[in-house]
Amino acid sequence: MYRVFYYAQRDLLRWIRAPLNVVSTLAMPAAWLIFVGLALPTRFTDNYLDFITPGILVLTMLSAGLSGGSSLMFDKILGYLNKFLAMPSPRESILFGKILFITSRGLIQTTIILLIAILIGATIQPIYVYPITYLILFLFGILISSFGTTIALYIGEHDTYAAVSTFISMPLFFTSSALMPYSEMPDWLNVCAHLNPISYAIDAVRSVGAGTFPVFEMAFLLSASFVMVLISVVIFRKITVR
Amino acid sequence: MDGIITNALTKNYGSLCAVDSLTLKAENEIYGLLGPNGSGKTTTVRMLTTLLSATSGSAEVCGYDIAKEKSQVRSCISYVPQDMAVDIRLTGRENVDLFAKLYGIRDKAERKRIVADALEVVNLTDRADSMTKTYSGGMKRRLELAQALVHQPQVLFLDEPTIGLDVASRRTIWEHITKLKKSGMTILVTTHQMEEAERYCNKVGIIRRGKLIKEGAPAFLKADLKKEIITVKSDGNLPQSLPEGVTFIETNESGFIFSADKGSNVLPELTAAFEAEKSHVIYSSVREPNLEDVYMQSCGDDRGDNIPFDDRQFRNLMTRR
Ligand SMILES: Nc1ncnc2c1ncn2[C@@H]1O[C@H](COP(=O)(O)OP(=O)(O)O)[C@@H](O)[C@H]1O
Ligand SMILES: [Mg+2]
Numbered sequence: 001m002y003r004v005f006y007y008a009q010r011d012l013l014r015w016i017r018a019p020l021n022v023v024s025t026l027a028m029p030a031a032w033l034i035f036v037g038l039a040l041p042t043r044f045t046d047n048y049l050d051f052i053t054p055g056i057l058v059l060t061m062l063s064a065g066l067s068g069g070s071s072l073m074f075d076k077i078l079g080y081l082n083k084f085l086a087m088p089s090p091r092e093s094i095l096f097g098k099i100l101f102i103t104s105r106g107l108i109q110t111t112i113i114l115l116i117a118i119l120i121g122a123t124i125q126p127i128y129v130y131p132i133t134y135l136i137l138f139l140f141g142i143l144i145s146s147f148g149t150t151i152a153l154y155i156g157e158h159d160t161y162a163a164v165s166t167f168i169s170m171p172l173f174f175t176s177s178a179l180m181p182y183s184e185m186p187d188w189l190n191v192c193a194h195l196n197p198i199s200y201a202i203d204a205v206r207s208v209g210a211g212t213f214p215v216f217e218m219a220f221l222l223s224a225s226f227v228m229v230l231i232s233v234v235i236f237r238k239i240t241v242r
Numbered sequence: 243m244d245g246i247i248t249n250a251l252t253k254n255y256g257s258l259c260a261v262d263s264l265t266l267k268a269e270n271e272i273y274g275l276l277g278p279n280g281s282g283k284t285t286t287v288r289m290l291t292t293l294l295s296a297t298s299g300s301a302e303v304c305g306y307d308i309a310k311e312k313s314q315v316r317s318c319i320s321y322v323p324q325d326m327a328v329d330i331r332l333t334g335r336e337n338v339d340l341f342a343k344l345y346g347i348r349d350k351a352e353r354k355r356i357v358a359d360a361l362e363v364v365n366l367t368d369r370a371d372s373m374t375k376t377y378s379g380g381m382k383r384r385l386e387l388a389q390a391l392v393h394q395p396q397v398l399f400l401d402e403p404t405i406g407l408d409v410a411s412r413r414t415i416w417e418h419i420t421k422l423k424k425s426g427m428t429i430l431v432t433t434h435q436m437e438e439a440e441r442y443c444n445k446v447g448i449i450r451r452g453k454l455i456k457e458g459a460p461a462f463l464k465a466d467l468k469k470e471i472i473t474v475k476s477d478g479n480l481p482q483s484l485p486e487g488v489t490f491i492e493t494n495e496s497g498f499i500f501s502a503d504k505g506s507n508v509l510p511e512l513t514a515a516f517e518a519e520k521s522h523v524i525y526s527s528v529r530e531p532n533l534e535d536v537y538m539q540s541c542g543d544d545r546g547d548n549i550p551f552d553d554r555q556f557r558n559l560m561t562r563r
Contacts, residue, residue, distance in 0.1 A: 006343045010329065017331040079327035083389075086291045088317035089344055241295065 003089045007097025008104065011071065015105060025067060029060040029113050036179075038120060044184055053117045054205035055178025057133070058198060060113045061106040061141050062173065066165040068102030069148020070158060076239075077158070085240055095236045098149055099229065103141035110137055125209055132208045136221065140201040143225035150232040153239050172198050177206075197224060244396050245269030245428040246290060250299035253285050253452075260285040262452035263299065268430055272423050274443030275432040276537065282452040283432035284324055287401050290430070291321045304396050320390035324401040324432075328382050328389075330375040334366055337374055338388050345393035360388040364418055380411025387418055397428045404438060416442045440533035448537060456536065463536045470505035471529050474498045474512065478521020485511035491538050497525070501535065 015021060033056050037049040045051050072095070075081045084094050118124060152161045175192040177199040182190055193199050197220075204217035246268045253261040261282040266273070275283050288294040290303055292312040301308045304318040328337050338357045347353045361370045364384035369377070374385065383403060390398060400419070404412040412435075420442060423429055433439055439446050440460045448456040448463075456463055472488070475497035484490060484500070485508055491499045502508045505528035513523045 002348070003344055003346075006340065010332070010340050013336070014329060014331045079323050079325040080329075082288075082293060082323045083321065083327060084344070085293055086316060086319065086321035087341075087344055088313055089346065240293075 001090075001093060001096075003093040004096045004100055007084075007094055008101040011098070011101035012104065015101075025064060026060075026109055026112055028063060029056050029109075030116055032056050032059065033113065033117055034120065037117070044181060047121075047123065049117065049120065049122050050209075051181075052179065053114070053122050054133075054209065055176070055202050056113060056117070057110045057137060057205060058140060058176075058201045059173055059178060060110045061137050061201075062144055062169055062198060064106035064109050065102055065141055065144030066148045066169050068098075068105060068145055069150075069152040069165060070161050071102065071152075072098045072149050073152040073156060073158065073161065076153070076156070081240075091240060092233060092236070095149070095232060099142060099145045099232075102145035102149070103138060106141045106145070107134065107137060129208050132213070133205050136201060136204045136208070136214070136218065139218070139221040139225050143197070143221060143228050146225065146228045146232040150228070150235045153232075154235055172196060177202050244304055245271075246273070246301065246303050246397060246430060248286075248290070248299065248301035251286070251289060251296055251301050252298045253282070253289060253294065254297045260452050261289070261296075264449070264452070264454050266447050266454060266457060268428055268445065270423075270426060270428055271444035272419060272429045272431060272442060274439040274446045275430060275449055276434065276436065276439045276446050276533075277432075277449035278434055281449045283449060284401055285452075286449070287321070287399050287430065287432060291319060291399055292316055293321075318396045319399060320393065320395035320397075321399045322383075322386045322390050322401065322403060324405065326379070326382050326386065328374050328377075328385050331373065333371050333373055334377065334381075334385050334388075335361065335370040337385055338370075338392060341389040342392040347392070356392055360391045363391060363421075364388045365414075378411070380407050380414060383407065383411070383415055384418065387415070391422075395427065397430070398422065400429065400431045402432055402434070404433065404435065412438065436532070436534040436537050446533070460533050464531050464533060469501040469503055469531060469535075471531050471535050472500040472502060472505045472509065472512065473525075473527045473529075474500065474516065474523055475525040476516050476521045476523050478516065478519060481515040481519050483515065485515055488512055491535070499538075501531070505529075 033049075033053070037052045037056065040048055042048045042051075072081070075084075075098075081094070085091060148165065151164060155161045155164065175189060176196045177193045182193060185193060200217045200220050204214035204221065207214040207217070246266070248264055248266050251261060251264040252259070264282075264286060275286065277283055285294065289296050290301060290308060292308055292315050295309065303315045306314040306318070308315055329340075332340070335357060338360055339353065342353045342357050347356060358367070358370075361367050364387050366381065366384055366388060369381065374382065377385065387403075403419070404415050407415065416438060419429055419431065423444075431443065444459065446456075446458065446460050446463060447454050471491075473496050480490065480493070480498055488500050488502045488508055488511075491501055493499070500512065509526060509528065513526065516523050
């Protein structure tokens with residue numbers, strides 16, 4: 001299983017050496033933070049930035065996970081996958097390496113976003129908040145990157161996947177609890193937000209900040225990511241053994 | 243048995259039979275699988291490297307069954323696919339090092355040595371620390387060869403290793419392949435280049451539409467043909483009737499190509515046949531057959547289904563004038 005790390009290391013190296021990719025994936029969440037977090041007039045809180053930061057952190061992971069989903073598909077299209085599959089190492093380590101890479105990359109990006117948030121005025125939390133926040137984001141990252149990877153592998157085409165991932169991420173973000181508390185939502189949005197898996201991650205990060213350990217949300221994320229990884233293993237096996 | 247044995251290996255894609263009852267054997271040699279585009283070479287290699295499961299039939303690689311002992315098969319082979327795939331943002335050394343790690347060489351010092359050796363074998367030591375982005379096509383192919391060598395495979399699969407390369411790079415690749423064979427490796431190479439197969443392979447299997455139609459040493463295949471090749475350049479069309487014992491093979495840029503047992507004996511008759519239809523023979527020649535002729539006789543006009551330009555139709559148009 002140590003090969004999982006080698007695969008992830010390869011991808012991280014390739015990513016870090018393309019500086020434009022690194023910057024471009026950060027542009028969106030940073031813009032949200034600055035333009036919406038700082039500028040939006042709100043009634044329910046005097047520090048909207050503090051309210052929106054958990055949502056933006058999760059958004060960062062969401063877009064990192066979905067955009068990373070195409071990575072394994074590209075390896076397949078460009079022929080790397082065939083070379084890896086002909087090796088004696090367990091084939092699943094290719095998939096797990098990919099999930100690990102996308103999630104770690106997402107964590108690096110959320111760290112940068114978190115630093116920007118603090119820089120522009122978000123409140124610094126007690127130190128114990130951060131490891132738990134990272135754990136939540138990690139679980140959410142596993143969920144979303146295995147989801148993206150599976151969908152992309154299944155679709156198999158780069159532009160179709162790009163369309164699908166935009167189609168998924170926008171509504172998911174806007175119908176979550178990212179932008180406003182449940183109490184401020186119209187009824188229909190309230191229902192959507194409660195059903196939305198993104199809300200679980202956001203609510204979890206918020207409750208850590210408020211001083212409670214989000215047992216229910218964590219349990220949800222843990223089981224959802226476990227199931228999602230299982231599904232991706234099944235699809236991956238199907239795609240690789242013909 | 244260290245090499246490859248296949249027994250009626252077959253692969254269907256729906257109703258299309260891509261590989262049809264292929265039976266071949268290769269051991270301690272360079273085996274060239276020669277055939278036009280779409281004849282089933284890649285499909286064969288993918289089955290033998292356990293990337294694709296066979297519809298029926300069986301095969302053994304290094305004595306392991308490709309269906310039942312996939313991971314043992316994978317532990318004794320290396321595979322360089324047709325499409326070049328090296329990480330352009332990694333250096334040559336990093337590319338090879340990645341493979342060494344994935345092949346399970348965990349000792350750092352040992353890995354460093356093995357990677358350096360593999361790079362040395364393919365003459366890439368000088369450029370090992372440059373980004374692969376800056377490599378030429380031939381260098382990338384050699385780098386892929388180095389990646390394949392880090393775990394010292396018993397059987398090496400190379401799918402069209404020289405495709406898209408210039409003449410000098412092709413030569414270099416083949417020289418490396420020849421060197422590897424001398425070290426005792428079994429190498430299965432696919433190609434659609436007759437001259438390369440003739441010059442470098444110990445054994446050649448000609449495959450057409452998934453069927454192995456001829457197999458043997460290049461010299462043996464040529465001897466088998468026993469015929470001589472006649473080329474005729476004329477200002478007219480192909481005669482309606484040809485003299486006894488003359489077979490039309492194809493029309494190419496040098497003219498009409500025929501084969502006959504004794505070329506020089508039938509040449510006058512053939513010339514007469516042209517003149518009987520009011521065309522003149524501008525030039526004619528007789529020569530010994532080469533592997534290309536064996537190939538053309540076996541594969542005929544079948545130049546592959548991937549070429550959109552149908553020259554058969556074109557030829558009809560030309561002759562109808
Ligand atoms: N995945 C596939 N699905 C359907 N048909 C395929 C697939 N791969 C190859 N083929 C068909 O199988 C035949 C053999 O292809 P291939 O093995 O790639 O030939 P070669 O490598 O000799 O050019 C071709 O007719 C090709 O169109
Ligand atoms: Mg091919």
